[in-house]
Structure formats: C-alpha cells, structure tokens
Amino acid sequence: MYEHDVIVVGGGGAGLRAAIAADEQGADVAIVTKLHPVRSHTGAAEGGINAALQEGDSWQDHAYDTMKGSDYLGDAPAVDTFAQDAPEEVIQLEHWGMPFSREEDGTVSQRPFGGLSFPRTTYAGAETGHHMLHTLYEQVVKRGIEVYDEWYVSQVAVTDEDDPNERDCHGVVAWDVQSGEIAGFRANDGVILATGGLGQAFDHTTNAVANTGDGVAIAYRAGVPMEDMEMIQFHPTTLPSTGVLISEGVRGEGGILYNSEGERFMFEYGYATNDGELASRDVVARAELTEVQEGRGVDDEYVYLDMRHLGEERITDRLENILHLARDFEGVDGLEEPMPVKPGQHYAMGGIEVNEHGETCIDGLYAAGECACVSLHGGNRLGGNALPELLVFGARAGSHAAGADMPEPKIQTGPDPDAEREDIGVPVGEPGATEAAADGGAVENPDSDPKAVVETTAEEERERIETLLEREDGVNHADVRADLQESMTENVNVFREEGGLKQALRDIQDARERYQDVYVADKSRTFNTDLQHTIETRNLLDVAEAITMGALARDEFRGAHWRKEHQERKDDEYLKHTLVSWNDGQPELWYRPVILEGAEQTYEPKVRSY
Amino acid sequence: MSTQTPDTDSETEQPSSTSPQERRMAEKQARKEQRDADEAAAADEIQGETVELKVFRYDPEIEGKEEPRFDSFTVPFEKGMTVLDALIYARDEYDSSLTFRHSCRQAVCGSDAFFVNGSQRLGCQTQIADLEGPVRVEPLPHQEVVKDLVVEMDHFYDQMESVDPFFDPDETPDDELEEQRQDRENREKVKLSTRCIWCGACMSSCNIAAGDNKYLGPAAINKAYRFYMDEREGENKRQERLEIIEAEHGVWRCQTQFSCTNVCPKDIPLTEHIQELKREAVKQNLKFW
Ligand SMILES: Cc1cc2nc3c(=O)[nH]c(=O)nc-3n(C[C@H](O)[C@H](O)[C@H](O)COP(=O)(O)OP(=O)(O)OC[C@H]3O[C@@H](n4cnc5c(N)ncnc54)[C@H](O)[C@@H]3O)c2cc1C
Ligand code: SF4
Ligand code: FES
Numbered sequence: 001m002y003e004h005d006v007i008v009v010g011g012g013g014a015g016l017r018a019a020i021a022a023d024e025q026g027a028d029v030a031i032v033t034k035l036h037p038v039r040s041h042t043g044a045a046e047g048g049i050n051a052a053l054q055e056g057d058s059w060q061d062h063a064y065d066t067m068k069g070s071d072y073l074g075d076a077p078a079v080d081t082f083a084q085d086a087p088e089e090v091i092q093l094e095h096w097g098m099p100f101s102r103e104e105d106g107t108v109s110q111r112p113f114g115g116l117s118f119p120r121t122t123y124a125g126a127e128t129g130h131h132m133l134h135t136l137y138e139q140v141v142k143r144g145i146e147v148y149d150e151w152y153v154s155q156v157a158v159t160d161e162d163d164p165n166e167r168d169c170h171g172v173v174a175w176d177v178q179s180g181e182i183a184g185f186r187a188n189d190g191v192i193l194a195t196g197g198l199g200q201a202f203d204h205t206t207n208a209v210a211n212t213g214d215g216v217a218i219a220y221r222a223g224v225p226m227e228d229m230e231m232i233q234f235h236p237t238t239l240p241s242t243g244v245l246i247s248e249g250v251r252g253e254g255g256i257l258y259n260s261e262g263e264r265f266m267f268e269y270g271y272a273t274n275d276g277e278l279a280s281r282d283v284v285a286r287a288e289l290t291e292v293q294e295g296r297g298v299d300d301e302y303v304y305l306d307m308r309h310l311g312e313e314r315i316t317d318r319l320e321n322i323l324h325l326a327r328d329f330e331g332v333d334g335l336e337e338p339m340p341v342k343p344g345q346h347y348a349m350g351g352i353e354v355n356e357h358g359e360t361c362i363d364g365l366y367a368a369g370e371c372a373c374v375s376l377h378g379g380n381r382l383g384g385n386a387l388p389e390l391l392v393f394g395a396r397a398g399s400h401a402a403g404a405d406m407p408e409p410k411i412q413t414g415p416d417p418d419a420e421r422e423d424i425g426v427p428v429g430e431p432g433a434t435e436a437a438a439d440g441g442a443v444e445n446p447d448s449d450p451k452a453v454v455e456t457t458a459e460e461e462r463e464r465i466e467t468l469l470e471r472e473d474g475v476n477h478a479d480v481r482a483d484l485q486e487s488m489t490e491n492v493n494v495f496r497e498e499g500g501l502k503q504a505l506r507d508i509q510d511a512r513e514r515y516q517d518v519y520v521a522d523k524s525r526t527f528n529t530d531l532q533h534t535i536e537t538r539n540l541l542d543v544a545e546a547i548t549m550g551a552l553a554r555d556e557f558r559g560a561h562w563r564k565e566h567q568e569r570k571d572d573e574y575l576k577h578t579l580v581s582w583n584d585g586q587p588e589l590w591y592r593p594v595i596l597e598g599a600e601q602t603y604e605p606k607v608r609s610y
Numbered sequence: 611m612s613t614q615t616p617d618t619d620s621e622t623e624q625p626s627s628t629s630p631q632e633r634r635m636a637e638k639q640a641r642k643e644q645r646d647a648d649e650a651a652a653a654d655e656i657q658g659e660t661v662e663l664k665v666f667r668y669d670p671e672i673e674g675k676e677e678p679r680f681d682s683f684t685v686p687f688e689k690g691m692t693v694l695d696a697l698i699y700a701r702d703e704y705d706s707s708l709t710f711r712h713s714c715r716q717a718v719c720g721s722d723a724f725f726v727n728g729s730q731r732l733g734c735q736t737q738i739a740d741l742e743g744p745v746r747v748e749p750l751p752h753q754e755v756v757k758d759l760v761v762e763m764d765h766f767y768d769q770m771e772s773v774d775p776f777f778d779p780d781e782t783p784d785d786e787l788e789e790q791r792q793d794r795e796n797r798e799k800v801k802l803s804t805r806c807i808w809c810g811a812c813m814s815s816c817n818i819a820a821g822d823n824k825y826l827g828p829a830a831i832n833k834a835y836r837f838y839m840d841e842r843e844g845e846n847k848r849q850e851r852l853e854i855i856e857a858e859h860g861v862w863r864c865q866t867q868f869s870c871t872n873v874c875p876k877d878i879p880l881t882e883h884i885q886e887l888k889r890e891a892v893k894q895n896l897k898f899w
Contacts, residue, residue, distance in 0.1 A: 043719055130718055
C-alpha cells in the first residue's frame with residue numbers, strides 16, 4: 001500500500017493546480033494519473049483564460065456575464081468565488097513563467113470572447129492550454145511532488161454507511177498500466193478527483209480518447225450524486241473524421257458556412273439574420289444539423305466552412321494553425337478547398353456534485369475541473385471560463401483537503417431526503433446489474449479502520465480484474481462502446497426529442513446487459529489497454545445514462561439543452577439542478593433549487609440575448 | 611488558383627536577408643515538400659480501397675508473443691485517414707491486444723510518436739494518403755520496447771527533468787496582481803522553444819543520443835534554451851543553467867546532424883537552438899578567461 005496525505009487523481013490543469021495548493025499547505029501530496037501529466041487534454045485548449053485584470057473591468061462584471069451565460073443555472077456562491085479568485089490565479093501563472101501573449105508595454109494581452117462584456121480573455125497564441133499545462137507541470141517538478149504516471153484509478157475506498165452523507169473516503173485503488181500491479185493508495189487527508197471530461201460517451205467529440213468520465217462514474221457509484229449531466233456543450237465547427245476543433249476564430253475572421261447547394265444558409269434560411277455565422281455556438285450547431293437533416297448537407301453529414309476568400313496572407317497570418325489542422329487531420333488544404341465541418345460534443349457542464357471548496361458529500365472526497373460540477377457553467381459555459389475554473393477550484397480543493405481553514409460552504413451537497421424525486425417512467429438499470437464482476441460498484445467494507453477500507457477495496461479490485469481476465473470469450477467492449485456512442489450521437493445530441501431520448505435509454509440498457517458478458521482478449525498484465533478500455537466503457541455507460549435521464553426529465557429549453565416539444569425556458573419550474581444518485585444501481589433522479597443569491601446581488605433571470 | 615503569390619516568390623529569391631534559422635526552416639520545408647511529393651507519387655496504390663499495415667508486435671509476457679514479429683492488417687481506406695486511425699481500426703476490429711499510446715488525436719499530447727515507414731512521426735498527424743504502402747509502423751528506435759508500439763519513456767523524462775525545467779526568477783512583484791513585464795521580442799525569441807510536446811521523436815532520431823545514454827538530447831536542451839533565453843530569469847540561475855548544458859554530456863555532444871530538427875512535429879528549430887547555446891557557452895567562457 002502507498003500512503004500520502006493528499007492523493008490527486010489526474011494530472012491535467014485541475015489536478016496539477018490542486019497538488020500545488022496542497023503542497024503549499026505543507027501536505028505530502030501525490031498525483032496518480034493514467035496519462036503522464038503533459039499528455040492531459042488541458043493541453044488541447046486553444047482560446048484563452050478569462051479574468052478581470054484591467055481597469056474598467058471588475059470581478060462583478062465577470063460574474064454577471066457568467067451567470068447570464070449559464071442561462072441562470074449557475075449557483076451564485078460558485079460564480080462569485082470564481083470571478084473573485086480568477087485574476088490572482090492568472091497572474092500567479094504569469095509569475096510561474098507562462099508565456100502569455102504580450103502588449104507593446106510588456107503586459108499580458110487580453111482579447112474579446114463570446115458572451116463577455118469586456119475583452120478579458122488572456123491567451124498564449126492559439127495554444128493557451130498547452131502552455132498552461134506545461135507551466136503547471138513545471139511547478140510540480142520544481143516542488144518535487146510525487147507523480148505516479150500511467151496508473152489507472154478504478155475505485156475510491158469508501159466506508160459503507162447506508163447514507164452517502166455519512167461515508168468517509170480513505171484512498172483509492174489503482175493499477176500500474178506498465179506492470180499490472182494493483183495497489184491501494186491510502187490518503188490520510190483527502191482524495192481529489194480531477195479526471196477531466198467525458199466526451200467519449202459520444203462518437204463525435206473534440207475530447208481526447210482518454211476522456212471517458214472515469215472520475216464521475218467512480219464517485220457516482222461510491223454515493224456522490226451527478227449534477228446537471230444533461231448540459232452538454234456542442235461546438236459547431238469540428239472536422240468530420242476526427243472531431244478536431246476548428247476554432248471560432250475562423251468565423252470571427254470572416255469565414256463563411258455553405259450547404260451542399262452552395263447557399264450561405266445562416267442567412268438564406270434565416271437561422272440568424274443579423275449575426276449569421278457569428279451567432280452563438282448552439283444556434284450555429286442547430287442550423288448545420290437542420291441543413292443536413294433536410295438533405296442539404298454534404299455526404300449527408302457535414303457542411304462547408306470556407307475561408308479561401310480571406311486570402312493566403314491573412315490566413316497564414318492569423319489562422320495558420322487551422323491550415324495545419326485541416327491538412328493533418330482531414331487531408332484538406334484550406335487555401336484551396338472549403339473545410340468540411342459538423343457539430344461535435346465539446347464540454348460537460350455537469351459532473352460530480354461539489355461545493356465551492358471542492359467537497360463532495362463523502363467526507364475526504366473532493367473533485368475539481370471538468371469532472372466536477374460546482375455549478376459555475378450551469379446550462380452553458382462561456383468560452384475561456386473552463387481554464388480559470390481549473391485554477392480557482394483546483395486550488396481550493398487542494399488547500400481544503402490539506403487542511404486549510406475555510407469558511408462554511410454556501411452550496412449544499414449530497415442526497416437530500418426532502419428533495420423532489422422524479423420517476424421518468426422508462427426502465428433504467430437492472431436490479432442485480434451491480435453483482436457482475438465487470439461492474440465495479442461500490443465495495444462493501446464492514447471494517448471502518450481506514451487502512452482496512454483501502455486494503456479490502458484493493459482486494460476486491462484484484463478479484464474483479466482477475467475474473468475479467470479469466471473469461472475466455474464474450475463481448476468485445478469496443479462493440480458496446482461503439483453502439484453506445486452511436487446512439488448518444490443519434491438521440492442525445494444537439495437536437496433532443498422525447499422519442500429519441502427514450503430510445504437512447506433503451507439502447508443504454510441494452511448495452512448494459514451486453515456488457516455483463518464482456519471479456520478481455522489480451523491476457524497480458526503488461527500495458528493492457530484492452531483491460532483499461534473495458535473498464536472505461538463501464539464508466540461511459542453510467543455517465544451516458546445520467547445525461548439521457550436528465551435530458552428526458554428536463555422538458556424545457558435552457559442553454560445548450562434544446563427540446564423539440566418544449567421551445568421555452570420555464571423559469572417557474574426549472575430554476576433547479578438535476579441530480580442523479582446511484583441508489584444501488586437503480587439511478588434516482590431528483591432536484592435541488594439553483595442559488596441565485598450572490599455576495600453582492602441576487603441574479604434576476606432575464607431573457608438571454610446578445 | 612495558385613497558392614503562391616508573386617510576393618512570396620520574390621522573398622525566397624533573397625536568402626541573404628533572412629536569418630540562419632529562417633533559412634534552415636525554409637530548407638526543412640523544401641525537404642519536406644520533396645518527401646511529400648515523392649510519397650504522393652507512390653501513394654496512388656494506397657488511395658484504393660484498403661491500406662496494408664505492417665505493425666511491430668512484442669509482448670514479453672505472453673507465450674508466442676515474446677519474439678518480436680510483424681503483423682499485417684488490411685484496413686479500409688477513407689479520405690483523411692491518419693496512421694493512428696488505421697491502428698485504432700485494426701485494434702478495434704481485428705485484435706484488441708494491439709497496444710499503443712494515444713489520446714488527443716490532434717498533435718498536442720505527444721503520446722503517439724512511432725517509427726512510420728522509417729521516420730519518427732506522430733501517428734495522428736500523418737495522413738495515410740501521403741505514405742507509400744504497405745505502411746510499416748514500429749516503436750521509436752533507441753528506446754526500450756514495453757509492448758508492441760509502447761516504449762519506455764522514463765529516460766526521456768529524466769533527461770527533461772535534469773535541466774531544472776521550471777521558471778526561476780530572482781524575484782516576482784510583491785503585489786499578487788502585478789505581472790512581470792516581458793518584451794514582445796523576448797517572447798518571440800523563446801516562442802518556438804515553448805511548443806515542445808515531449809513526444810520524444812527528436813531523441814529517438816539522434817545518433818549521438820543513441821550512443822551516449824547520458825547525452826541530454828535535443829528536447830532537454832531545447833527546454834533549457836526556453837528558460838535560458840527568457841530575460842526575466844535571474845543571473846545566477848542563468849549561470850547554473852549554462853553549467854548544466856555545457857557539462858560533459860551537454861551541448862558539445864551535438865554534431866549538428868539535423869535529424870532532430872527534421873522529425874520534430876512542432877517544427878522547433880532544435881539544432882539551431884543547440885548551436886545558439888554553444889555560442890552562449892563560448893561567450894561566457896571568454897568572459898571568465
Ligand atoms: C479542443 C478543446 C479546446 C478547449 N479550449 C478551451 C479554451 O480555450 N478555454 C477554456 O477555458 N477551456 C477550453 N476547453 C475546455 C478545457 O480545456 C477543459 O475543460 C479542461 O482543460 C479540463 O481540464 P481537467 O484538468 O479537468 O482535465 P484533463 O486535462 O482532461 O485531465 C484529466 C486528467 O485525469 C487523468 N485521468 C482520467 N481518468 C483517470 C483514471 N481513471 N485514473 C487516473 N487518472 C485519470 C488523465 O490522465 C488526465 O491527466 C477546451 C476543450 C477542448 C476539448
Ligand atoms: S522537441 Fe519536437 S520532437 Fe522533440 S520532444 Fe519536443 S516536440 Fe517532440
Ligand atoms: S494522439 Fe496526441 S499527439 Fe497524437
């Protein structure tokens with residue numbers, strides 16, 4: 001068994017920042033991560049990091065824009081904390097040497113971004129995430145923080161009280177991908193999950209292959225509710241074959257969208273008469289899909305984004321990396337041909353329910369970053385708000401876990417006996433599903449001694465993996481995953497209808513049943529990615545189910561969540577968060593009211609128009 | 611439509627006005643274009659219905675797999691398909707034990723550097739249509755193979771960490787909200803060096819690194835360059851950095867063969883950076899004598 005004060009799971013932006021904060025509180029901290037930290041998906045972020053730095057701007061304005069952007073599904077205490085802490089966090093990065101783009105006077109540049117009332121986005125070229133990730137990792141190296149890289153975390157070690165609010169987390173169980181060794185990691189003070197996005201629930205996503213929602217599913221099965229999972233952001237311009245993101249900058253510079261008939265559809269079909277191609281992400285994504293559905297798509301799949309008319313000079317000056325992306329990942333020369341694009345899954349606004357200190361309802365278990373839902377982004381994340389979120393809430397989770405004194409949280413977490421429960425009337429989850437070896441449901445721990453809890457969980461994990469590897473034949477996880485991704489993309493995409501959502505739930509149920517017979521063909525203990533992907537697929541099933549249940553239950557149109565039969569925001573009914581609890585494998589859906597009362601003002605829902 | 615405007619043509623006719631770095635990058639570009647043209651000529655056979663992949667296989671643990679061998683996979687070709695796409699197809703459809711690292715699919719995570727048709731490249735960044743078939747995929751040379759296409763990266767990470775890869779100024783502003791100023795020019799100077807994604811392709815292509823396990827190697831020296839050239843670092847730290855890079859297994863081992871510069875997927879002028887640091891070392895030593 002390994003032992004540390006604080007264990008951080010994940011080495012992306014959120015995990016690295018949390019580890020640094022815990023280290024600064026004097027804790028012995030270790031990062032356990034399935035990828036080496038510099039391989040984390042934070043490195044793919046292009047656009048920038050928002051923070052109110054300049055005269056004329058204020059944290060209050062940043063908070064207001066964020067709340068409005070969220071379509072009033074953000075919690076004010078989180079939004080205020082975020083906007084207040086962001087400037088110091090960004091300048092801290094600057095002090096750590098991050099190569100920000102600069103103004104003539106040597107200060108950090110800021111540029112305008114969608115939905116912001118002030119140009120408050122700091123950036124480093126079009127590679128902001130890469131530089132942020134590397135700068136944070138450099139500080140981890142400098143501090144000598146221990147990193148277990150290529151270790152896959154598959155369980156948290158939690159006591160088994162009946163009420164999740166009374167459970168304690170004492171560590172995690174992980175296996176060394178290179179050697180196959182399975183070990184318990186005891187955390188004396190706390191475990192922080194920072195495992196990133198879940199885009200692999202869809203077959204077309206800007207997310208990395210490693211973004212399989214592991215942390216969300218692991219915490220969920222241990223008793224922590226998932227919050228606002230239906231709120232998925234889709235980006236309108238991704239390359240069809242890979243999902244690689246083509247930055248909004250192309251449309252910003254004057255790029256034009258055409259359908260297969262050569263029509264500039266944003267104008268000609270009147271999707272957005274004023275802004276055209278520059279309408280908000282959700283509007284453009286819906287317009288593109290409507291074109292394809294009505295038979296005006298190219299190859300029945302995508303539309304064209306054309307930037308040729310901008311001229312070679314302007315393109316190479318401002319959009320050079322787009323030329324590389326189109327060429328390397330789609331085989332298209334953006335100077336000679338229009339680029340094919342279609343909407344792709346981009347970001348999960350929901351995730352593990354936490355408060356503004358990163359705490360979950362299980363004592364000692366924290367979460368931060370894209371896997372967590374402190375409820376900052378609500379129904380719609382503003383571009384440039386995810387990276388500062390990693391910094392602000394990563395740091396707070398790290399400090400709190402390491403014992404820093406912090407005020408009483410204002411955001412409540414954990415199953416609430418008085419909450420309004422919802423039965424959505426569709427079969428989800430089969431009783432007994434949790435007993436299958438492949439499942440990885442929470443482990444029973446009769447003993448409450450912390451070390452025993454970690455050891456029992458590790459022992460159960462060894463047995464589960466042994467059983468999985470012993471099966472001689474069965475279903476290949478890749479088939480289950482492919483079917484799941486296809487159904488999610490077909491039914492729980494930008495457009496959502498009751499029939500499709502129910503179909504997706506049936507498909508997920510079906511995938512769940514097939515998964516009971518899953519087997520791992522590779523019997524090796526050395527670098528067994530077959531095993532790893534099999535377990536990741538299990539996590540995707542839980543995550544996809546919660547997304548779909550939440551989407552079916554929320555019969556209104558808010559932020560990124562569009563319902564064909566319900567074309568209005570219903571503030572009387574839906575100023576509330578969707579929560580899904582594990583409930584012994586039978587997901588339970590319930591609601592908690594949104595907190596609109598902030599530090600200095602109460603945010604009044606208004607119609608969202610720009 | 612022509613991709614070359616008269617302007618760019620006339621620029622290339624005046625090499626004397628460009629810096630050595632620009633000249634080398636232009637040469638690199640020309641070599642790359644030549645290579646692409648050669649390969650495109652041979653690529654027609656691939657453009658058909660399928661791609662033939664020959665993939666290196668090895669598993670130290672499993673009987674029958676501990677002897678290295680090549681497996682062939684026939685994969686349906688699609689426009690825009692990369693080497694990584696083809697590998698994923700082979701794994702998901704034919705043999706789920708086929709093992710390789712990958713994650714971002716967009717040339718930023720640095721995990722899928724392989725030896726493709728005899729050259730270090732990122733699988734995700736390499737279009738099948740640009741390659742001559744059959745496409746041979748092997749692990750990075752000069753690194754220990756863990757399994758199939760997965761190589762041991764610890765040595766590479768150790769070298770990266772041995773140059774103190776972190777910013778270390780003498781002091782930062784007292785005010786938590788005040789930034790340090792950096793000249794735009796200085797940022798431009800270090801910009802290319804900050805693009806490194808730690809893929810290890812350069813190290814694998816370097817003959818010197820292959821023969822001298824202690825040689826820092828191009829990526830680590832480039833990392834040192836990134837901080838050494840940053841005007842905001844203190845004089846003492848600069849001196850320390852110079853000592854690290856000019857020690858026995860540092861910059862002087864480099865024999866300017868350009869193989870690292872040629873394979874770097876991020877177009878970092880590695881050899882040029884190493885040469886610049888050599889010049890710095892000479893300058894500093896002259897000062898002391
Ligand atoms: C293409 C793209 C562009 C973007 N651009 C911007 C932008 O310009 N501005 C902005 O604000 N936001 C942007 N975003 C969003 C933002 O980048 C992400 O939300 C954010 O980087 C996620 O960081 P993270 O630390 O939570 O997760 P990640 O960086 O994904 O890190 C997750 C970590 O968890 C580890 N992990 C996962 N599962 C396990 C497990 N089971 N065991 C052990 N370790 C595990 C992984 O190894 C990894 O280290 C963009 C996102 C994408 C996809
Ligand atoms: S310098 Fe280039 S080739 Fe070398 S590790 Fe960095 S990105 Fe890869
Ligand atoms: S998969 Fe990330 S660099 Fe190729």
